[in-house]
Amino acid sequence: MSLVSRWFRIPFWQRVLAGFVLGALAGWALGGQAAAWFQPLGTLYVTLIKMIATPLVFFAVINAVASLAGQQSVAALGGRTFAWFAATAALAVGVALAVGWVMQPGLGLGELAVAENYVEKVVPGPVAVLLDVVPANPFAALAEGKILQVIFFAGLVGFALVKLGEKTAKLRALAGEASEVMIQVTRFVLEVTPIGTFGLIAALVGSYGFERLLPLGGFVLALYLACALHIVFVYGGLLLAHGLNPMRFLRGALPAMQVAFVASSSFAALPASLRAATHALGVKQAYAAFAVPLGASIKMDGCGAIFPTLTAMFVAQYFGIELSASQYFVILLASVLGSFGTAGVPGTAMVMATVVLSSAGLPLEGIGYLVAIDRVLDMMRTMTNVTGQVLVPVLVAKETGLLDQAVYDRATGEIGLDDAEPRA
Numbered sequence: 001m002s003l004v005s006r007w008f009r010i011p012f013w014q015r016v017l018a019g020f021v022l023g024a025l026a027g028w029a030l031g032g033q034a035a036a037w038f039q040p041l042g043t044l045y046v047t048l049i050k051m052i053a054t055p056l057v058f059f060a061v062i063n064a065v066a067s068l069a070g071q072q073s074v075a076a077l078g079g080r081t082f083a084w085f086a087a088t089a090a091l092a093v094g095v096a097l098a099v100g101w102v103m104q105p106g107l108g109l110g111e112l113a114v115a116e117n118y119v120e121k122v123v124p125g126p127v128a129v130l131l132d133v134v135p136a137n138p139f140a141a142l143a144e145g146k147i148l149q150v151i152f153f154a155g156l157v158g159f160a161l162v163k164l165g166e167k168t169a170k171l172r173a174l175a176g177e178a179s180e181v182m183i184q185v186t187r188f189v190l191e192v193t194p195i196g197t198f199g200l201i202a203a204l205v206g207s208y209g210f211e212r213l214l215p216l217g218g219f220v221l222a223l224y225l226a227c228a229l230h231i232v233f234v235y236g237g238l239l240l241a242h243g244l245n246p247m248r249f250l251r252g253a254l255p256a257m258q259v260a261f262v263a264s265s266s267f268a269a270l271p272a273s274l275r276a277a278t279h280a281l282g283v284k285q286a287y288a289a290f291a292v293p294l295g296a297s298i299k300m301d302g303c304g305a306i307f308p309t310l311t312a313m314f315v316a317q318y319f320g321i322e323l324s325a326s327q328y329f330v331i332l333l334a335s336v337l338g339s340f341g342t343a344g345v346p347g348t349a350m351v352m353a354t355v356v357l358s359s360a361g362l363p364l365e366g367i368g369y370l371v372a373i374d375r376v377l378d379m380m381r382t383m384t385n386v387t388g389q390v391l392v393p394v395l396v397a398k399e400t401g402l403l404d405q406a407v408y409d410r411a412t413g414e415i416g417l418d419d420a421e422p423r424a
Contacts, residue, residue, distance in 0.1 A: 034206025045196020
């Protein structure tokens with residue numbers, strides 16, 4: 001058996017984990033030199049992922065709208081998906097509040113300095129954000145990777161194909177074939193994940209330095225704990241309530257979670273998320289094709305709910321401000337609605353923190369204290385985002401008969417080259 005064959009026989013998640021561990025060791029051993037040596041591997045991997053994400057979404061959404069027409073109400077599925085987005089975000093805020101109350105990460109820190117690279121975020125108005133969903137130039141949206149605009153335009157194209165019926169039968173078939181081609185390209189690219197993981201983690205560990213974490217270690221621990229509790233207990237509880245095994249879900253979603261953790265980008269993890277939802281967890285391709293990309297734009301339990309809530313409590317505790325009941329309610333409302341209102345805006349976590357602090361009347365400079373450790377925070381925030389982006393389509397698919405229970409029950413973390421039925 002060749003070395004390549006042996007490599008591909010190792011489960012995908014184990015290959016990614018090996019890349020993570022080896023990358024951490026290389027970064028620790030080489031220190032600052034690790035970034036120069038290994039960052040190009042990570043950069044190449046992220047570039048490959050971004051290369052495939054936009055065309056994958058474009059053709060998948062066109063094919064999805066054409067396939068769902070006459071079978072399921074797209075509007076009803078969209079409404080149910082949005083409802084679960086909001087419900088899980090509200091639960092995430094509750095978890096963050098509980099962790100903030102217990103751990104009190106803003107107390108006993110002494111004098112903190114605002115990070116030198118901190119720039120206050122300009123928060124666009126809701127009308128501006130809404131108008132930005134409609135692309136003035138759909139080709140520019142495709143070129144710039146503006147996922148919400150791509151979804152909007154692809155949805156219109158899909159509805160037009162359905163409306164024209166048999167006149168566009170060949171074009172609908174072509175869109176389906178193009179979607180299959182992009183899925184195959186995705187499988188090829190995802191096989192590079194272990195190498196990309198190695199490069200990204202080696203560069204991070206080598207260049208970051210633990211001294212940057214020490215002053216705010218309590219906040220890092222609080223965020224990681226809140227995200228873990230949300231994934232295990234909230235997501236796990238919702239799965240149990242739907243008659244689904246949480247361990248099977250985590251096994252199927254693990255590759256997407258791993259990509260999200262190392263790349264710190266829901267957009268970069270999108271191909272893996274879509275592949276995990278369909279191939280590993282049994283969500284019907286036609287529904288997952290628009291639900292997962294939509295979630296990658298607006299479903300941000302880590303960045304849009306947990307992080308802003310903990311930041312608000314951190315700032316209040318640091319400055320000795322006692323939050324009132326009305327301020328807690330404002331934090332909840334701003335965190336749940338704000339992620340929808342800032343959809344597609346770069347730097348979602350910091351934008352959301354700005355929105356929440358402004359709404360609650362808390363000092364905005366408190367965000368500047370956290371910028372120095374943002375990369376480490378973003379890893380766990382993004383992994384939580386992506387887990388929720390896979391979870392909600394699974395829940396909705398279960399409720400609407402779009403989940404292949406047999407595939408879910410034998411969920412596998414294999415989302416790469418092998419296109420056979422998921423293995424037990």
